[in-house]
Amino acid sequence: KNEVEQSPQNLTAQEGEFITINCSYSVGISALHWLQQHPGGGIVSLFMLSSGKKKHGRLIATINIQEKHSSLHITASHPRDSAVYICAEGGADGLTFGKGTHLIIQP
Amino acid sequence: DTGVSQDPRHKITKRGQNVTFRCDPISEHNRLYWYRQTLGQGPEFLTYFQNEAQLEKSRLLSDRFSAERPKGSFSTLEIQRTEQGDSAMYLCASSLAGTGHFYGYTFGSGTRLTVV
Numbered sequence: 001k002n003e004v005e006q007s008p009q010n011l012t013a014q015e016g017e018f019i020t021i022n023c024s025y026s027v028g029i030s031a032l033h034w035l036q037q038h039p040g041g042g043i044v045s046l047f048m049l050s051s052g053k054k055k056h057g058r059l060i061a062t063i064n065i066q067e068k069h070s071s072l073h074i075t076a077s078h079p080r081d082s083a084v085y086i087c088a089e090g091g092a093d094g095l096t097f098g099k100g101t102h103l104i105i106q107p
Numbered sequence: 108d109t110g111v112s113q114d115p116r117h118k119i120t121k122r123g124q125n126v127t128f129r130c131d132p133i134s135e136h137n138r139l140y141w142y143r144q145t146l147g148q149g150p151e152f153l154t155y156f157q158n159e160a161q162l163e164k165s166r167l168l169s170d171r172f173s174a175e176r177p178k179g180s181f182s183t184l185e186i187q188r189t190e191q192g193d194s195a196m197y198l199c200a201s202s203l204a205g206t207g208h209f210y211g212y213t214f215g216s217g218t219r220l221t222v223v
Contacts, residue, residue, distance in 0.1 A: 004149075033211070041144075041196050041217035048211045086149055092204035094140055094163065095212070097149030 002027050006087050006098035014106055019074040021101045023087030024067075030091035032070045034061050037084040037100065046072070046085075077105045111215035113199050119221045120189055127185045128218045132201030136213070139182050141174055142198040144217070150198055156182060157204070189222045196220075 003026040013019055023032070034046040047054050047061040049070075054061050058077075063070040074081055082105050088095040112131040120126050132139045138157050142150035153172065154164045158179035167173070171189075176182040186193055199215040 031209075035214075041198070041219065043150075043198065043200075043214035043217075045211050045213065088149070092138060092202060092209040094152045094155050095142075095150075096152065097142075099147070099149045 004098040113215035130199030136201035
């Protein structure tokens with residue numbers, strides 16, 4: 001079973017800062033997912049990647065297959081980015097999740 | 108299509124009662140998944156379906172948990188004889204998957220269960 005570890009668990013930053021959240025996994029993956037969860041529970045899929053880098057707006061996700069490591073970056077962070085960010089690995093047969101990173105962006 | 112719908116959003120039940128949750132996936136999606144999330148933790152996989160076939164159920168938490176997707180559309184998750192440890196958020200997700208293609212997951216807003 002793949003182990004998915006995230007760091008940090010909690011992160012508080014000022015508006016405008018560059019944010020990095022890290023994710024490592026123990027065995028080979030089919031895909032690595034980054035998800036966002038707001039209070040109340042709903043989860044939104046941000047990225048699914050198996051190699052390289054993806055960008056959407058101010059969000060960037062990278063993955064290094066050799067090092068079994070992925071990062072989620074947020075540029076020019078804003079208070080509305082405050083949420084729990086969860087890393088997960090898996091394909092169409094289900095996901096194994098990390099515990100999440102609780103991000104707070106202060107104005 | 109309004110996405111993945113879950114009902115109810117909240118459920119409070121007494122210990123020992125049975126509860127049933129419903130999930131309506133995106134209509135074109137052939138796969139449907141159930142996850143459980145306890146406070147401060149990431150979700151954990153419970154079971155999933157491809158159309159009406161339940162492809163994985165060994166990770167259901169106990170024999171008190173069961174799931175169905177009788178017509179390959181909506182699904183229900185039932186917990187019998189609820190215990191306080193069953194208090195959690197139950198999340199449903201759906202996807203479109205086939206040979207050589209997979210487009211990722213769409214999640215519902217979850218059902219929060221409180222067992223008192």
